[in-house]
Amino acid sequence: MEGELKRLRGVVPMYNGKWGALTSVQRKRSWLGTYEREIDAAVAYDRACLKLCRRKLLNFSFDTNECEFQSNYSFETIIFMIKDGTYPQNYAQFLAKRQNLGGVGSEETGSACIPKLHEPVKLFGVRIG
Numbered sequence: 001m002e003g004e005l006k007r008l009r010g011v012v013p014m015y016n017g018k019w020g021a022l023t024s025v026q027r028k029r030s031w032l033g034t035y036e037r038e039i040d041a042a043v044a045y046d047r048a049c050l051k052l053c054r055r056k057l058l059n060f061s062f063d064t065n066e067c068e069f070q071s072n073y074s075f076e077t078i079i080f081m082i083k084d085g086t087y088p089q090n091y092a093q094f095l096a097k098r099q100n101l102g103g104v105g106s107e108e109t110g111s112a113c114i115p116k117l118h119e120p121v122k123l124f125g126v127r128i129g
Contacts, residue, residue, distance in 0.1 A: 008059045010045025011038055021082075023048045025075075033083050044082050051078045069094045 012020045014034060021032035021041035032048055035041040042059040049057050051070050069091050070078055081087040 008038060008042040008045075009057055010049070010059070011041045013038075021045045021048075023052070025052070030079065032079070033085075044087075047082055047087060048079060051075050065095060065098070066091065 010021055010023050010032075012022065014020050019035045019038045019041035021035060021044040023030050023032060023045055030048070032044045033041075035044065046058045046060055046062065047066075047070075049055070050062055050066060052075070055062070072094075073081075078087070081090055
């Protein structure tokens with residue numbers, strides 16, 4: 001199907017051309033913010049899902065360092081960091097500290113936040129995405 005757009009989980013188009021990110025927690029929607037780019041909204045959704053242990057619902061693959069970073073914070077704190085835009089800086093600081101302390105870090109520390117697309121998902125034998 002040529003021309004078909006790939007839908008990213010947890011991402012909704014806004015009337016103003018921007019993109020919204022949302023997830024659900026205990027059957028209630030949790031708004032994660034509005035973003036200029038669709039991919040930024042998808043990354044915000046993935047970060048919330050990672051904290052909720054919903055790895056099968058991610059749009060992109062994740063770095064195991066990010067799981068360790070998130071284990072230092074509550075779900076509410078992670079959501080707050082996603083909403084106020086401080087998550088990338090806090091994660092970068094975590095990686096820098098980890099590298100300075102001689103911890104086992106990502107080989108690609110500079111590109112740890114760059115998502116890599118998963119293979120398309122199949123639901124009931126039908127390819128989605």
